[in-house]
Amino acid sequence: MTNNVLTTASRILVEGPICDHCIGRMFAKLSTGLSNDQRGAAIKLALALEYDIKRSETSDDTQLKLLAPSSIYARKTLGMKDDDNKCWVCNGLFQHIDTWAKRVITALEGYEFDTFLIGTRPSGLLIENEEIVWATSGTRWAEPLKTEMNREVGKRVEARLKKKADLKNPHIVGLIDIAQEKVELDVRSLYIFGWYKKMIRGIPQTRWPCRECKGSGCEHCNFTGSMYPESVDELIRPEVIKMTGAKDTVFHGAGREDIDALMLGTGRPFIVEAVKPHKRRIDLTRLQHKINRYADGKIAVSGLTFACHSDVELIKQAKADKVYSLRVSFKEQISEEKLKSAIEILSQTPIIQQTPTRVAHRRADLKRIRNIHYIKFEQLSTDGISAVIELKCEGGLYVKELVSGDDGRTTPSLGASLGVEAKVTELDVIEIDGIFI
Ligand SMILES: [Zn+2]
Ligand SMILES: [Zn+2]
Numbered sequence: 231m232t233n234n235v236l237t238t239a240s241r242i243l244v245e246g247p248i249c250d251h252c253i254g255r256m257f258a259k260l261s262t263g264l265s266n267d268q269r270g271a272a273i274k275l276a277l278a279l280e281y282d283i284k285r286s287e288t289s290d291d292t293q294l295k296l297l298a299p300s301s302i303y304a305r306k307t308l309g310m311k312d313d314d315n316k317c318w319v320c321n322g323l324f325q326h327i328d329t330w331a332k333r334v335i336t337a338l339e340g341y342e343f344d345t346f347l348i349g350t351r352p353s354g355l356l357i358e359n360e361e362i363v364w365a366t367s368g369t370r371w372a373e374p375l376k377t378e379m380n381r382e383v384g385k386r387v388e389a390r391l392k393k394k395a396d397l398k399n400p401h402i403v404g405l406i407d408i409a410q411e412k413v414e415l416d417v418r419s420l421y422i423f424g425w426y427k428k429m430i431r432g433i434p435q436t437r438w439p440c441r442e443c444k445g446s447g448c449e450h451c452n453f454t455g456s457m458y459p460e461s462v463d464e465l466i467r468p469e470v471i472k473m474t475g476a477k478d479t480v481f482h483g484a485g486r487e488d489i490d491a492l493m494l495g496t497g498r499p500f501i502v503e504a505v506k507p508h509k510r511r512i513d514l515t516r517l518q519h520k521i522n523r524y525a526d527g528k529i530a531v532s533g534l535t536f537a538c539h540s541d542v543e544l545i546k547q548a549k550a551d552k553v554y555s556l557r558v559s560f561k562e563q564i565s566e567e568k569l570k571s572a573i574e575i576l577s578q579t580p581i582i583q584q585t586p587t588r589v590a591h592r593r594a595d596l597k598r599i600r601n602i603h604y605i606k607f608e609q610l611s612t613d614g615i616s617a618v619i620e621l622k623c624e625g626g627l628y629v630k631e632l633v634s635g636d637d638g639r640t641t642p643s644l645g646a647s648l649g650v651e652a653k654v655t656e657l658d659v660i661e662i663d664g665i666f667i
Contacts, residue, residue: 235257235260235273236276236277236280238256238257238367239253239256239274239277240277241366241367242256242363242366242367245318246318247315247318249317249319249320249322249325250266250267250268250269250271250274250324251267251317251320251382252320252324252363253270253273253274254266254269254273255270255372255373255378256363256371256372257273257372258371258372258378259371259373260371265382266373267324318359319359319363319375321355321356321359323375323408324378324379324382327383327386328386330379330383330406330413331383331386331387333412333413334348334406335387335390337413337415338387338402338404338415340508341415341417341508342507342511343393343400343401344393344394344401344510345393345396345400345401345402346387346396346400346401346402346404347380347395347400347402347403347404348379348380348381348384348395348405348406349380350376350379350380350383350408351405351406351407351408352375353409356375356408360374360375379406380406383404387404399538400418401510402415402416402417402418417507419480419503419505419507419539420474420503420504420507420510420536421504421536421541422470422502422503422504422517422534422535422537423499423500423533423534423536423537424500424501424531424532424534424535425496425499425500425532425533426462426466426493426497426498426500426531426532427493427494427496427497427531427532428462428491428492428493428494428528428529429529430527431491431492432490433458433460433461433462433465433489433529434457434458434461434462434489435462435481435483436462437456437481438456438457438461439455439456440455440457443455458489462481462483462500466521466525467502468524469517470502470517472520473512473516474507474510474512475509476505476506476507477505477506479503479504479505480503481502481503482542482546483499483500483545484498484499484500484545484662485548485550485626485662486498487657488630490657491657491658492658494658494659494661495660496661496662497532497662498662499548500545501537514534514535514536517534518532518534549624549625549626550662550663551623551624551625552623552625552659552661552663553620553621553659553662553663554621554623555658555660556620556621556629556633556654556658557617557618557654557655558616558617558633558644558652558654558655559615560615560616560617560650561650562651563615564615568648569607569610569617569648570607572648573607573619573644575642576602576644577605579642580601581599581600581632581641582598582640582641583597583598583599583627583628583631583636583640584596584640586628586639586640587636587637588630598626600624600626600627602621602623602627603621603624604621605620606619606620606621607619622661629657630654630657633654634651634654
């Protein structure tokens, strides 16, 4: 094995001078407890000793050259031409680890984080050298240049800033671009989970760019670029940006209510994602207070806690049960008895729904089955043409269509069961059940 390592090492060294990091990483997977440069120095030392033995035994230059050690002295006596003493593999990159570590530290200034990760984008020249050295050495134990660079710069940044490198979930990634000689930052988002209530009608959950001008501003949208002047998202956003120094926010809701529906009770779960935040250790109680003051009674948030990237999928997929209160109007007068028996039908059968006409342009046309857990009428108007109904159903049930029938696309429906045209005039979400975070 020793012979094997030295033969391989000497084959690489014949090509030109090489630094301890580069020769060491060719055998990175062989021993533990040593850094690559320590390993490289040991290999060079072993080769120098071998060289001395061989020199006392033979004067055959070809044989000696094959054992070429790294010392400049030995290379010169053998007449090997090195233009300078720069490593031919990394082009001297590993002499500048400290410089790169300083560049990373400078780039990180002004960002709050606990964990980081270093990445390296090698130049085309280095990629080519890397391919040559791997072909020459044929080693199965080698480690790529960028792995060594990431680790060595990472060690220095860890020591200087007293922060931890984290491969899986870094707050921030420093990307070393060797060709451009600069460090790019990838600042990971900060996620905040909470619950929102919506106390007024007519505001959508998220920003809604104008349909006519797609956000650039036109007469249709009164040059605002938006279909609606505000949204739940935009009422939460300004204070999040102020406290985190983020560039923007992205709003993720656990489903959404209609624009004209209230969201009451405990509220609806959401995650607000602060994009490229400068601050992460913010006081969430204070943030909650500030959002609620800014929203001025239109919406209110509660239960803010820190979340992570994977929680976004979790709340988006959550199909929580919901309790709705709805006001329904009928085209003809109906009796309490008739309403009771129609409601009875709805509570006893699963509801089959084809994607509603009103959302068909943006959703796949599917058939789905949803259950109603309970449905009851709270009150029927004295003239018999409107009623207030409460129902609890599985998430994903389209309530407006449950009432109207959507031209037979939803069955059974309240309208069809009554034999009278019916439609929802007001819709509020009273409660959302489910475990979120
Ligand atoms: Zn090197
Ligand atoms: Zn417009």
